[in-house]
Amino acid sequence: MPLYREQGVVLRTQKLGEADRIVTLLTQGRGLLRAAAKGVRRTSSKFGARLEPFMVADLQLYEGRTLDTITQASTLGAYGPHISGDYDRYRAGSVMVETAERLSEGGPAPEQYRLLIGALRTLAQGSIPAALARDGYLLRAMAAAGW
Template sequence: MAPPRSYHCEALTLKKAFIGEADVIVTLYTKERGKVRAIAKGARRSNSRLVGHLEPLTLVSMSLAQGRSLDYVTQVQTIGNLSPLKDDLDAVSKGFYVAELVDGFGSEANANPPLYQLAVETLQYIRDNPTADLPLRFFELHLLEVSGLKPELYRCVECRRALPPGAHRFSPNVGGTLCIDCHPADAHVRALSLRALKVLRLLDRSRLPELPSLSMDKSLAQELQSLLSLTIEYWLDKQIQSNSFMEQLQRESQPEVYR
């Protein structure tokens, strides 16, 4: 019998589940192949060389052997230093949110290196700035972009005119911003303030390593968070689980200024 075909990849671990007495199924987002679910045989045993490398939110270099339905992890090594992120409750809750969205938007059929790079850079940024919320808004907007779902932020999606300054509306269903004159039949349309639109455009034009420092009041922070969550959930067609945990943490901390 021919030996199983094997391959090598760089990956971010998203989640794991136990099967049987000793094995683990790990969901990975790989740079080279997109989303992969793989079995790590014996990884629950304390003497396994796979132990410690397959925890969620770990950057790894790994070898896998192709199986009939799922592939098998044969070797794994931690490569990036994301571990400090797991020591901070704020940072780890944000990290799980990023992992959940990568799992939701990532495809098992196609590689998407920009999505991989966005996820890794966002986690590194959160590791170094655990209290800031703006990196998550950046991540949500650019996640839509690398998934081919970027909302229009500069023109009315109905009449295609450039948006004049003032109040506007937004709907994920029609693909972004609407002027005040266009009224498509759409249950998802909501108000969009000028200052929220300005922050979205700023995030659109920014790169994560040079993310501008912004102080936002609670209502602006909530408007952006709810608009992007609505858009993400519209495309995922489900509620995001890790959002409720982050909201609980936010209620307990109640900052005056959001960054």
């Protein structure tokens, strides 16, 4: 089971057992990826906050049979707290990550990855209204997907 490194945006998380989580990521090189993060729901977790939605992280994973496992995570972009603090931004960010997940199901999508990071960065800065950032992302993402 080889180790590999990847950069990814956390799209969503799901509970797995008592202390684990399944993290859905849009990665730069592998596209859409689901991975298990062991022990992240414990208070003593080393990388629990780095694997929340809207966060960009550099990850070390190892391949498993059904799910890969995250062994290390470091933050590259902490957009989650800024987006989650405002309802309009959170709503727009949720639409963005769901769209990215639906448009990236076929395999590696580096253009979708770059678009999503730029849109989340703009949304977290709050320099333009959330609805405009959301609509601009949706139009660019659909054009990149061939719509």
